[in-house]
Amino acid sequence: MGSDTIARWQFGITTVYHYFFVPVTIALSLLVAVLQTQWFRTGSDRYLRLTKFYGKLFLINFAMGVVTGIVQEFQFGMNWSEYSRFVGDIFGAPLALEALVAFFLESTFLGLWIFGWDKLSRGKHLATIWLAAVGTLVSSIFIIAANSWMQNPVGATYRNGRAELVDFGAVLTNPIFLTQWPHTVIAAFMVAGGFVAGIAGWHLGKLARQDNPDAEDVSAFRTATKLGAVVMLVAGLLIIVSGDLLGKQMTRVQPMKMAAAEALYNTETNASFSLLTIGSLDGSKEVFSIKVPGVLSILAGESTVKGVNDIKADYAKNGFTQSDGSKEALQKQFADKLATMGVNPTPNIPVSYWTFRLMMGLGFLTMLIGIWMLWVTRKGAMPKPGPLWTALMWGLPLLPLFANSFGWIFTEMGRQPWIVAGVMPTALAVSPTVSVGEVWFSMVVYTLLYGVLAVVEVGLMLLYIRKGLPDVAPVEQIVDEDAPLSFAY
């Protein structure tokens, strides 16, 4: 194996792991801010307890997101030096801006939020969680803009042996960015909705089994269950819309990715979408398939969907092109060099096919559970506790999270063999001075450390989930210099 293969595995492992924590950070910070706002407005203990309960879980998650995120920023230079050199003029700016605008905001104001309960007025303290939540959203804008540029390299020119920025406005209005950002952020809300609803629903199930459940607890967890389920459902509907828009843009700029998503080898008009295909593992032979006619064409937004073989033939003749035969400026300018490199333009088709379906399938399943939860808890009813309810509640925080993971794996694997679509092959992006042994070593070290930390993190999560809603004391500012703080590490 070359170092590019191991570096890709390393990127995959560390990024998928990092992204276990990102959606909860983005969306749960906002939901906690909403809960605290409700407490600020009503003064009701119910919202304060929920704020503190989910706030604590949010922080356990946030710590992991922070420390695994640092690895991401350094990894581009460490493992992918030639990528960094080639695209740094464009790709570096959003990363630096993300740190300047978002990371400072998140970290500083979360510090103020965690330790500031007895030091800030209620209004100012509420503002700190909102600013931290805004920070996480802004962070997502920059990083998705950077990723979208890799999918569709707009606003750039080939000069001085590298890609140079000519139009930052074009980078921020990249049609992939405009559709991928809402899709990603809304998907984060589905995760946070599932997280809030699953945990609250699990507690409701537990309370339903008690003879004399605490009325306050029941009412608080009902609120959280419904809030989570509604967020899940609304997010689900918006994901379908944004995913549809993204799919159409993707088909336009990366026709190969859509062909791989359906394992469509030959161009079809009114192409059908298979819900399930049983075939040989490499997808070359189909044994059994459930097909819905015309659906792929609808997803792609084009009545004729090009197949893998035809796109491959196109590539041999004209190089990388968008579905209408055009190229971005950078793709055009770099075409001569690519012609001498003999790149096979086909991604891993079984991976693209299955991750695409798992993403959608898990998303739909989450929505169905959300509808069912709202149904069984309607008009003050309690859920019927039992193994089914418990299993679903355990699954709820995980199903949309894995849907997110599969979505990203699809987006990134479907772009292959390119690190920058139609411009730079991934294999050429790797650091020439880093040995295979070094990449192996660091990958093993990260994997082991991340494994240990996962056990610790999940252990703490379960501990605080089971602990349930905390008792709360009245929140007031402390002026006595010798009085105990209301919160300290």
Next chain:
Amino acid sequence: MTLLTVTPTALQVLWLVLIAVLWIGYLFLEGFDYGVAMLLPFVGRNDKERRVIVNTIGPVWDGNEVWLLTAGGAMFAAFSGWYATLFSALYLPLLLILLGLILRGVAFEYRGKRTDWAWRNRWDWAAAIGSLIPPLVFGVGFANFLIGLPLKNQPVLGGTATAPLFNGTFLGLFSLYGLIGGVTFVLVFLTHGAIYAALKTKGEISARLKKLAVTFGLITALPAVAFVVRGNLLPKLPGQLDSLRTVSWVAGLAGLVLFVAAVFVVWKGREGLAFILTGATIALVAVMIFAQLYPGLGFNNTGLATPLDITTASSSPTTLTLMTWAAAILVPVILGYQIWAYTVFRRRLGVENIPDDVEEPVVVHG
């Protein structure tokens, strides 16, 4: 010698200065939270005392660390050639730093989440070790920038271009001067951290930390003098300016003088002034180093057809202009709210301020 065949633009010089400023922000701020965390298992005699120590940096350490991420991001955005060659050159050292940063970050956040001593003690050691590694490795790294990292032109992009890439080894970084750099950074941060913690605590803990600061300060003297003096006597790298070598000498020596003053002042019991002085020392030593990074960015470009310097590593004028506007608007805002955060947590802490632990939650299996 093709180094600096083109005169650097004002923007390129500005960005080298801005990156120096970001590094100073990082070394000054995270410098003391590294120091505080390294002291954690040694200074706190019981859990409450340790909690006093850890809470002096609890609300702010993460915001301090963002200065490092921003410095890295700014190198990527403004000098992508520097970022690419440097980060791939220092592969294993950066891996060590990342492991340290992961350990300490998780340690601060998770130590208080359970009440048992074994759990907390383990995380305190993780925080201490995780806070020892970055200054040690960065010290070795900065010393090597003064020596000049060896480079070689290598074919890249399937042979369609060449790039200046690292031509040394991991073990080659650990020369005597490299080690002096590592030890100096660790000791300066220990002193800086002890002074900061003394400033943020009261009573007996604060007094103990002041004594410790004097001890560390005295131990630091020898390696610090060696680091500054040897650092300014190293052979000139291609393109370095005499005027900037003078700046480097003056900044380095001024840093040493202020450090001695800091130790004297904290011995006299004035930890507030001492903190400003150790902070100034760190800033001045950073100035000493960055004055020598012009124009070769800490690389030895001798004999290279394609050298790596402030002009060849730089991003385009378009990107530099965009980033300049962003930095001009955002850095003052960030400084404003970070200073505000420090004033919110200005109160000194003592054992009496630490709330009692809430009982370990009873685990009920559902």
